[in-house]
Structures are given as C-alpha cells and as structure tokens.
Amino acid sequence: MDYAAADAERLAACVREVLGPPSTWRPAPPGYPGSLALCVIDSIWSMGVRYRAVENVVDCFRTSRREEGGDPGRDGVSDLLQHYKQVGGPEQFATQVNNRQRVSTHPAAVLKAEAVYRAAVALHEAGIETCEDLRAAATGADEARVKSVWRAVPGQGSGISWRYLLMLARLPGVKPDRMIRRFVARALQQASIAPDAAVCLVETAAELLDVSPTSLDHEIWRHERGIR
Structure with missing residues (x-):
C-alpha cells in the first residue's frame, strides 16, 4: 500500500x-440543480464566512426574483445578469441582499456582489447559461477552459469555489x-x-x-x- x-x-x-x-x-x-444563478451566488458567497450569511443572501435574492415574477429555482446566468441590471449593478445588489462582504480581507478586495456579477458575465461569455451547460462542460473537453474562466474572477483563484459550484449543480465532489x-x-x-x-x-x-x-x-x- x-x-x-x-x-x-x-x-x-x-x-x-x-x-x-x-x-x-x-x-x-440538494444544491440548485436547476438554477445556475443560485449556484454562482452560493459558491462565491460561501467562501470564508458562516453559512447563515450565505442563506440570508440566497433568501433575499429568491424573494426579489419572485417579486419580479421570476423563478429563482430555474434562473440561468442571463436571468442573474438581468436582475443586476434591474437593481442598478453590484453595489445596489449588495445593498439589496444586505451583505457587503468582500472576497478577501484585503482592503482593496472587491465585494462578493461584484465577484458574482463578474462570474456570471464570464460564464455567459463562455457559453454557459444553465446548470446543464455547466455539467456538460465540466465533464467534457471544455472543463479546463471554463474552469480557467471561473478562476480568473477576483477571489476565485484557489479553485475551491469552482469545486463547490459543480457540487451545487449536482456533480459529485469535495x-x-x-x-x-x-x-x-x-x-x-x-x-x-x-x-x-x-x-x-x-x-x-x-x-x-x-x-x-x-x-x-x-x-x-x-x-x-x-x-x-
């Protein structure tokens, strides 16, 4: 052995x-196998914080989307980006979910709300819209490309949130x-x-x-x- x-x-x-x-x-x-938007929010916000804070952010987003007539359980990244546009951008999103945590303790670190926005933009530009798209990419030839796009988002370079993103989308992992x-x-x-x-x-x-x-x-x- x-x-x-x-x-x-x-x-x-x-x-x-x-x-x-x-x-x-x-x-x-169960994660969010039908909502890549929730996967992105949870995976980035959960880094280095108590999970209750993440639950609060997710709950706020769900409530806001339902008030808009949307279905947060089925939101793709385009729905998330449209929501950001509607509320006025990352700063306003942070205010809406009542959470201004940053991706690190560095004074110049971006808000997690900003990182979520950039991640959604990156996935959208990479052709990843839904959890189904993500699962297909992560288990196929596109895995390295999409992973590198994700890790280029501020605060996500370690790859830990990438692994968690896949788990939330219902791929087995750690x-x-x-x-x-x-x-x-x-x-x-x-x-x-x-x-x-x-x-x-x-x-x-x-x-x-x-x-x-x-x-x-x-x-x-x-x-x-x-x-x-």
Whole structure:
C-alpha cells in the first residue's frame, strides 16, 4: 500500500470512529440543480464566512426574483445578469441582499456582489447559461477552459469555489475549505493539508466507505461546523 492509500485508509477509519456509520448521516443538501444563478451566488458567497450569511443572501435574492415574477429555482446566468441590471449593478445588489462582504480581507478586495456579477458575465461569455451547460462542460473537453474562466474572477483563484459550484449543480465532489482540510489534517495527525490533497483523500475514503464524495464532504462539514 502506498503512502496516499495508507492515508486514505486512516481517514476512512477516523470517519467511522468520529462520524459513525453512513446510515446515520443526514442527506447532503440538494444544491440548485436547476438554477445556475443560485449556484454562482452560493459558491462565491460561501467562501470564508458562516453559512447563515450565505442563506440570508440566497433568501433575499429568491424573494426579489419572485417579486419580479421570476423563478429563482430555474434562473440561468442571463436571468442573474438581468436582475443586476434591474437593481442598478453590484453595489445596489449588495445593498439589496444586505451583505457587503468582500472576497478577501484585503482592503482593496472587491465585494462578493461584484465577484458574482463578474462570474456570471464570464460564464455567459463562455457559453454557459444553465446548470446543464455547466455539467456538460465540466465533464467534457471544455472543463479546463471554463474552469480557467471561473478562476480568473477576483477571489476565485484557489479553485475551491469552482469545486463547490459543480457540487451545487449536482456533480459529485469535495469542497476543500478550511473545515474539510482541518478534519483531514487532524485524522492524519498533520499540521495542515493542501486543498488538492484533501480532495484526493476524501474522494478515496468515500470509495472505501462506499458513499458519494459529496455525502462524506457534507458530513465532515456538519461535524466541524458543530465543534467550531
């Protein structure tokens, strides 16, 4: 057994001990398989914040779209861009959802509302309008091109939000945020773990446990959220 496989075995053993059998886990959230607009908002806004703040933003957007006569559960990126135009732009969108968080703590960092807008523009220009388009691109020859377009958006260079975007669009995966990496590092008795390594280990552990990577990701996240 090589080093990576041994680490995955250790992680799977830790999951069994700490999280219990998969039959006791709560189902992972369904994401937004019909709304790329909500996928974009959630994936960018969720970076580095408590998730309740993200839920509030999503709820505000849903309410606004329904008041306009729209269907937020089926919105594509063009609908999101049209909404931005209607409210007056990113600054006004941030006011509407009552959230002026930025993509980083750097004083010059752009608002997340601005990053969402730029991401929607980038996807639209790349020919990605719906979750179906995104799933097709991410599982085909276009994956590298669309991923690079996403990672060029301010604050999205690490690729973590890209992975989460795909998960929200209902592709199986792992979001290697700080809570996932913390759990994996603790299981392996390491000081830290790189995002890509965490993804590989969680995916392999999921295979050993006969569960989806998304299910394991969510159960680890729930556990870490509870003890934070």
